[in-house]
Amino acid sequence: MSALTFHAGPRALARIRKYGLRAADIAVVPAAAGGPKGLIFRALDQFLFGSWLPSAPRERLLIGSSIGAWRMAAACQRDPVQAFARLGELYSGQRYASTKPTQRQIDEVVQELLRAFVRGHEDDIVNHPHYRLHLLTVRGRRALEAPAGRRAELRGFALAALRNAVSRERLAHLMERVVIGDARVEAPWLRERFDRFTTHFTPLTAANLAPGLLASGTLPLLMPPVRDLPGAPPGHYWDGGLIDYHLALPYARMERQAPDALVLYPHFSEHVIPGWLDKSMRWRRTARGPNRGWLDNVLIVAPSPSFLGRLPRGKLIDRSDFQFYGLDHDARIRAWGRAMEEGERLRDEFAAFVQNPDVALVRPL
Numbered sequence: 001m002s003a004l005t006f007h008a009g010p011r012a013l014a015r016i017r018k019y020g021l022r023a024a025d026i027a028v029v030p031a032a033a034g035g036p037k038g039l040i041f042r043a044l045d046q047f048l049f050g051s052w053l054p055s056a057p058r059e060r061l062l063i064g065s066s067i068g069a070w071r072m073a074a075a076c077q078r079d080p081v082q083a084f085a086r087l088g089e090l091y092s093g094q095r096y097a098s099t100k101p102t103q104r105q106i107d108e109v110v111q112e113l114l115r116a117f118v119r120g121h122e123d124d125i126v127n128h129p130h131y132r133l134h135l136l137t138v139r140g141r142r143a144l145e146a147p148a149g150r151r152a153e154l155r156g157f158a159l160a161a162l163r164n165a166v167s168r169e170r171l172a173h174l175m176e177r178v179v180i181g182d183a184r185v186e187a188p189w190l191r192e193r194f195d196r197f198t199t200h201f202t203p204l205t206a207a208n209l210a211p212g213l214l215a216s217g218t219l220p221l222l223m224p225p226v227r228d229l230p231g232a233p234p235g236h237y238w239d240g241g242l243i244d245y246h247l248a249l250p251y252a253r254m255e256r257q258a259p260d261a262l263v264l265y266p267h268f269s270e271h272v273i274p275g276w277l278d279k280s281m282r283w284r285r286t287a288r289g290p291n292r293g294w295l296d297n298v299l300i301v302a303p304s305p306s307f308l309g310r311l312p313r314g315k316l317i318d319r320s321d322f323q324f325y326g327l328d329h330d331a332r333i334r335a336w337g338r339a340m341e342e343g344e345r346l347r348d349e350f351a352a353f354v355q356n357p358d359v360a361l362v363r364p365l
Helices: 010-019 035-055 067-075 080-092 103-118 122-126 150-166 206-216 251-256 305-309 320-325 329-342 344-355
Strands: 004-008 026-031 060-065 131-140 175-181 199-203 236-239 262-266 298-303 362-364
Touching (some): 004 344, 010 262, 026 067, 026 251, 035 262, 035 329, 060 067, 067 080, 067 206, 080 103, 080 329, 103 206, 175 206, 206 236, 320 329, 329 344
Parallel strands (some): 004 362, 060 131, 175 199
Antiparallel strands (some): 004 298, 131 175
């Protein structure tokens, strides 16, 4: 059974049908939030950024939130193959003394993880010759601007959930998008307003790289907010996935500057869910909603159901594994290691498709 599925917007499908899938056509690589799920792409990421994309060098925008931001930071390191291996080891190697660690305990573990991941690689990441890294995070407003303690934070996020249930636009009263991005690329398709969220753009520097990565992956209520990112508007910052869970962005706007450019999106499924709070709202999936044209030039490559069935517990690894395995960290680390090894099948099938494209395998988004 196939491990990988392919889903393309109409322009992406037409280009693949005419030319196959060429590294030279890839201008943007998004990476979704999702915690441990992102580790499943370790081998595929190593192939993409270790050999395939470098075979056709060009300016590429890499954009991610949460674990997706961390993956794209690995892609920008001088040795991306080793960087993705290190990220997998560090992330899966998290250990806690309790099944219910405190905010501070989780924060300390994650900060040490990021220090080990980024330290000594700041210049490589920020000044990569071809890649332009963009990190997504969320800045709180009103009830989430500066909540005084965990109860106030809980009330703020409860209000956010209620507002989002009415409409995604109402969530913009409580949250702003902050893009910490490489100043060497203009990316007008991203900078021009496309939704109700106020968006701030802050230049990526060596000084805000690590705190930006931390903020992009700071889970509400589980971790304390990151305060006052260098170069960014003052305030409290949380996980970028709150607004941009699966990076439902207007990629098709790129046609004005780069009509032949494609977006290659290794993703957990064919569905692009705008925000974390939209997970249960099928009608808000981008490919089905009013913004479906945003994905016209996007190719999503995703694990197949049969592939997922072969993983430990028959699913993508995720944060629920921390509770399932409890304090048996060794068992969880073995399970996550096995899942990353299974991910080599995703790499192999993608490499085979690139070598011999079969358009019959590509489904419309």
